[in-house]
Amino acid sequence: MNLKRSGALLGVVAAGALTLAACGSDNNAADVDVDASASTATCEGKDTLSAAGSSAQKNAMDAFVSTYIAVCNDKGKSVNVAYNPSGSGDGRTQFIAKQIDFAGSDSAIKGDQAAQAAERCAGNPAWNLPLVFGPVAIAYNLEGVDNLVLNGETIAKIFNGGITKWNDPAIAALNSGATLPDSPIAPVVRSDSSGTTDNVQKYLEAASRGAWTTGAGSDFTGGVGEGAKGSAGVAQAVASTPGAITYVESSFAKQSNLSVAQIDNGSGPVELTEESAGKAIEGAAFASTGGGDLTLDLSSIYGSTEAGAYPLVLATYEIVCSGGYDADTSAAVKSFLTSAANEGQTGLSEQGYVPLPDSFKAKLTESIDAIG
Incomplete structure (x- = not known):
């Protein structure tokens, strides 16, 4: 079934989560046809996820959430994702404190914060999953x-x-x-x-x-x-x-x-x-050496002199527990990210983002599937 991602659906998102009051009332989602029947999102797990962090991905997140709602409605499930664009630093802090299910961040979680996140994730490492690219x-x-x-x-x-x-x-x-x-x-x-x-x-x-x-x-x-x-x-x-x-x-x-x-x-x-x-x-490489973490090494492109390449590009990550979630949260996180990485990418270019290259989609899906 083809559904429209629309402002009406974003209204559902806003009405369903008080935390979105801090985000403003901008309707940034484009009207894009979504083939809900082709989605591999299961729509399983708890009905409402909570997240916060990067304001850079706010417009993309609006689109992801409205698409996810449309997909799951078609499958007879009512879902919601409450995302507060409070800034990357705040998102990482809230994630570590177990106040949200996942965080959005323009920088990978690392160092002391990564160690604290592992404690939050019941001893499992937090993974940085690049979901949104934006110049x-x-x-x-x-x-x-x-x-x-x-x-x-x-x-x-x-x-x-x-x-x-x-x-x-x-x-x-x-x-x-x-x-x-x-x-x-x-x-x-x-x-x-x-x-x-x-x-x-x-x-x-x-x-x-x-x-x-x-x-x-x-x-x-x-x-x-x-x-x-x-x-x-x-x-x-x-x-x-x-x-x-x-x-x-x-x-x-x-x-x-x-x-x-x-x-x-x-x-x-x-x-x-x-x-x-x-x-x-296209010139970016992964900095991580194994497992499901997909931290990118973008430093090589900042100083690029390749003709026709715009060098000021960032990747926005979703920071998730690789394991340690309860079963309902794990299922919901995996379902939402699966939708966002696939049908959710449709129309992002109209909002100033760069949709995920196919090679990234494949590797990202492997990591999402491996979340415990």
Whole structure:
């Protein structure tokens, strides 16, 4: 049976979980035909799952949940997934504290947090499962400048105070023929702990030719700019502030109708598109060496000079227990993730994400099936 993923279904999600009140009332799911009869999701286990974390994947999660509801309704089961886009750091913290069933995070859980997560999972390791790929936009609000070109070095200097005017010679050199105003740049950065910030700062370490010296991490280290909470927060701040610039997931830049800079990775300017981001993702490798954990090694693409590859891409993970769930929770987590990894990917490109490559789907499905 073909069903429409629609705003009405998202209303069911919101009505069914009070925790979604914190997420806002945006309807970000696209109307996409879903072949419910072809889904391998079992819709078994407990009726309602709880999750929190990455705001970068909020729009994708809306789509996953509405699709899952449609699939399970067709199978005679009422289900819900309450997802609060409270930030990657908060999601990992809540997961460790056993307050939610799984977490969304733009950075893999590791180190001390991974050890704490294993305790939460009854001695079993937590797995990082990449479910959503999203290019990060360098989004800006500059009247009369529609095709801005930046590179790793100029982006770094904008966000550490090394460049403060839009007509700085370094920006002008990348934008021959453009009329750049003699006006101040207003950087907007994430005020909350964010995997997006971590990934952007890792990109700047790799691509800025030494201009970024303050390190990476989930908290912004550049020392300049106004802070705003969440992906929606920084996008809204730039939309309302002439001369502003931020880093934000492509879906949020699109939603707020922001201009997006092209990035010159050394082989000429590259526009952010599904194809250019996909070209960069194809070069990603798994950092993990075995088991069901699928942590990615994305560092190799941040400094890529491959022609036509948009290098600023992050993967959003679902952090799950590899074992240790009760039977009902395990069944529900596996069922939801199975749906999200398959029919849930339909239409993600319309929201600024890059659907999972087939090779990732196959490996991801193996890990989902292995959850205990």
